[in-house]
Amino acid sequence: MKTKKSRLPQPNLYLVGFMGTGKSTHGRALARRLGYRFFDSDQEIEKSQKRPIKTIFAEEGEPYFRKLEQTFIEEGHPPEGCVVSCGGGLVAREGMPEVLQRKGVVIALVASPECILARTSQNPDRPLLQVPDPDQKIRDLLAEREPYYRQAGILVLTDHRRMKEIQNHILRIYRRKQKEWR
Numbered sequence: 036m037k038t039k040k041s042r043l044p045q046p047n048l049y050l051v052g053f054m055g056t057g058k059s060t061h062g063r064a065l066a067r068r069l070g071y072r073f074f075d076s077d078q079e080i081e082k083s084q085k086r087p088i089k090t091i092f093a094e095e096g097e098p099y100f101r102k103l104e105q106t107f108i109e110e111g112h113p114p115e116g117c118v119v120s121c122g123g124g125l126v127a128r129e130g131m132p133e134v135l136q137r138k139g140v141v142i143a144l145v146a147s148p149e150c151i152l153a154r155t156s157q158n159p160d161r162p163l164l165q166v167p168d169p170d171q172k173i174r175d176l177l178a179e180r181e182p183y184y185r186q187a188g189i190l191v192l193t194d195h196r197r198m199k200e201i202q203n204h205i206l207r208i209y210r211r212k213q214k215e216w217r
Contacts (some may be wrong), residue, residue, distance in 0.1 A: 051142070062119070079085045109134065151173050
């Protein structure tokens with residue numbers, strides 16, 4: 036007689052970190068590998084608001100955008116079986132690291148300012164970098180947000196590493212945490 040194999044819980048995997056660290060790119064690939072649904076919080080907000088993030092920032096301001104982001108995390112996706120790429124400033128909001136930790140496994144992707152600048156410099160849709168000195172803006176924002184990334188989840192460095200290596204590392208962490216999930 037066969038015994039039914041117990042199914043592991045499927046807590047959501049939340050990827051947090053600064054813009055340009057690979058949250059969306061790795062998130063899509065990880066969702067495929069896990070057989071989960073993928074959500075990019077920025078894209079979901081753009082769909083629900085029917086306008087780009089850049090326009091939301093310009094017309095409503097960053098606090099309004101951050102509230103939309105928080106609402107998406109709290110109620111805009113299924114409670115399990117998802118990989119969610121979170122906006123870079125999400126975890127800097129009071130209480131958000133704890134919200135994410137209650138909802139799933141949180142992994143913070145990190146990269147050097149030089150790497151981030153190289154990855155984001157050609158993208159005009161980065162409203163926070165539409166300033167005279169984007170390199171300094173990246174350094175300032177990283178200094179402000181780094182403690183929140185550290186608090187939110189396990190850090191994974193994405194500088195100068197192959198994509199598959201990064202994804203395998205994230206999957207090892209996720210699977211370990213998945214076994215411990217309540």
